[in-house]
Amino acid sequence: MSKPRVLISDALSPAAVEIFKQRGIEVDFQPDLGKDKDKLAAIIGDYDGLAIRSATKVTPKILENASRLKVVGRAGIGVDNVDLPAATARGVIVMNTPFGNSITTAEHAIAMMFALARQIPQADASTQAGKWEKNRFMGTEITAKTLGLIGCGNIGAIVANRANGLHMHVVAYDPFLSADRARELNVEKVELDELLTRADFITLHTPLTDKTRNILSGDAIAKTKPGVRIINCARGGLVDEVALRAALDSGHVAGAAFDVFVEEPAKENPLFGHPNVVCTPHLGAATAEAQENVALQVAEQMSNYLISGAIENAINFPSITADEAPRLRPFVALAEKLGSFLGQLTEAEIRGIRIEYEGDVAAMNTKALTSAAVTGALRPFLPEINMVSAPLVARERGIMVEELKRDNEQSDYDSFIRITIDAKDMPRHAGGTVFHDGKPRVVEIRGIDVDAEFAPHMLYVRNADQPGFIGSFGSLLGDSGVNIATFSLGRDAPGGDAICFVAIDQPAGKDVLDKIEALPQVKRARAVNF
Incomplete structure (x- = not known):
């Protein structure tokens, strides 16, 4: 088996290259390649x-050419330069490194706040010009002022900690901030409008999404406390720069400090040139420590995924630890094959998919298993679906996906997975387990006990439990040149409904299926492939 290959297309610490090599991964370090999108695509x-x-743009065109690509690792937090929907559709895991530069970015926000409060850049330029304008630069104290955090995640929490040390009062707007976490951070959780009216300083620490774009719009800025100072070291686009410039010109906003801009590199900007504005060229993560940290982190994360299947800090897929990955792998295969089996039997519109986990598997990371089940169930209809895109595809098509977890008091197996597809014509369900040999098996179909390993080519036959069926069925396959590999049979009661699940050495054509369905005991026959 060939070694995984990784391309580094932006400037990254040489330590990252060494980590890839130490983990047995071939690495191609081309730090300027990201600027040449055509060569990268080639x-x-x-x-x-x-x-x-941040220099490399992972566009749909790049992804169309990335036939082998499994993972994109962003050394840093923001993934604005990666087309997430396109990556998700192609099954490419997108990872970032949310903790590697958190301290550095938070410290930069605090530094910008000090620079803004005391007009340090302006005073420095004036003094070095020999002006000594001591009375011109009247600053404001930080102590006892109210700092408003818009976003209180990893970086926002560090800023809050530093602000508490400066004896500021911290209020935070973050829909995902729990009351317990707010108390732990010694911040007051408020709604956005209250933050705007109370804060002396506002600092933003939220990703750029459709909901947060222009969160400080012209209307929001108009609600702020007169004399407020605004700091943005998060993402360009969170603040309406034109509206902010107007508020600065009117004096309603006393000052602004920006490290990020809507257009970068920022050669021109509405904020440039205002005497009460401090700007830096996206330096939030620009310390030697942070650059080293994010490089090491992204190399470790990508290596873990390519070698063991562990997923950490993924934007578009649930996390799977290195310890979980080997235990999950056979159950991922079971969930995908059970879903595929039922999907191949379903011809009507699918309205819902329910996955039941019983026993030890219920305590595992079932999000990955559910993605696998949905992938298998929908692939007969949508061949391009994959484990990464499956949850989104199901949601977009209005297919309800439900998880149920139970202990194993009622089960004959240590771990058991049952999948039910709610189709427009009727529900279909099957269950399976993983034995100690690590191979997934079907042990229940339509409530009937069976015991069958999955094989590349199989026949599913629903029949009446009557004498002569097995002989007729076997003879038919033999006469058709189809060799039986394994044969599993189950029934609900003597003389009742029975199910035959058979592995065969070659695919069965339509003519064979027609002959099987013509047998007097047969109610339905389908070929299924895995």
Whole structure:
């Protein structure tokens, strides 16, 4: 088996290259390649992983050519330069490194707040010009002021900690901030409008999404406390720059400090040139420590995924630890094959998919298993679906996906998975387990006990439990040149309904299926492939 190959297309610490090599991964370090999108598109098909910073743009065109690509690792927090829907549709895991530069970015926000409060850049330029304008630069104290945090995640929490040390009062707007976490951070959780009216300083620490774009719009800025100072070291686009410039010109906003801008590199900007504005060129993560940290983190995360299947800090897929990955792998295969089996039997519109977990598997990371089940169930209709895109595809099509978990008091197996497809014509369900040999098995179909391993080519036959069926069925396959590999039979009661699940050595054509369905005991026959 060939080694995984990773391309590094942006400037990254040499330590990251060494980590890939130490983990047995071939690495191609081309730090200027990200600026040449055509050349990147031409060679990306040779790699399993792509490690980037902010210069590389992972566009749909790049992804179309990335036939082998499994993972994109962003050394940093923001993934604005990755087309997430396109990556998700192609089954490419997108990871970031949310903790590697958190302290550095938070410290930069605090530094910008001090620079803004005391007009340090302006005073420095004036003093070095020999002006000594001591009375011109009247600052404001930080102590006892109210700091408003818009976003209180990893970076916002560090800013809150530092602000508490400066004896500021901290209020925070973050829909995901729990009351317990707010108390732990010694911050007061408020709604956005209250923050705007109370804060002396406002600092933003939220990702750029459709909901947060222009969260400080012209209307929001108009609600702020007169004399407020605004700091943005998060993402360009969170603040309406034109509206902010107008508020600065009117004096309603006393000052602004920005490290990020709507257009970068920022050669021109509405904020430039205002005497009460401090600007830096996206330096939030620009310390030696942070650059090293994010490089090491992204290399470790990508290596873990490519070698063991562990998923950490993924934007578009649930996390799977290195310990979980080997235990999950056979159950992922079971969930996908059970879903595929039922999907191949379903011809009507699918309205819902329910996955029941019983026993030890119920305590595992079932999000990945559910993704696998949905992938298998929908692939007969949507061949391009994958484990990464499956939850989104189901949601977009209005298919309700439900998880149920139970202990194993009622089960004959240590772990058991049952999948039910709620189709427009009727529900279909099957259950399975993983034995100690690590192979997934079907042990229940339509409530009837069976015991069958999955094989590439299989026949599913629903029949009446009557004498002569097995002989007729076997003779028919033999006469048709179809060899039986394994044969599993189950029934609900003597003389009742029975199910035959058979592995065969070659695919069965339509003529064979027609002959099977013509047998007097047969109610339905389908070929299924795995």
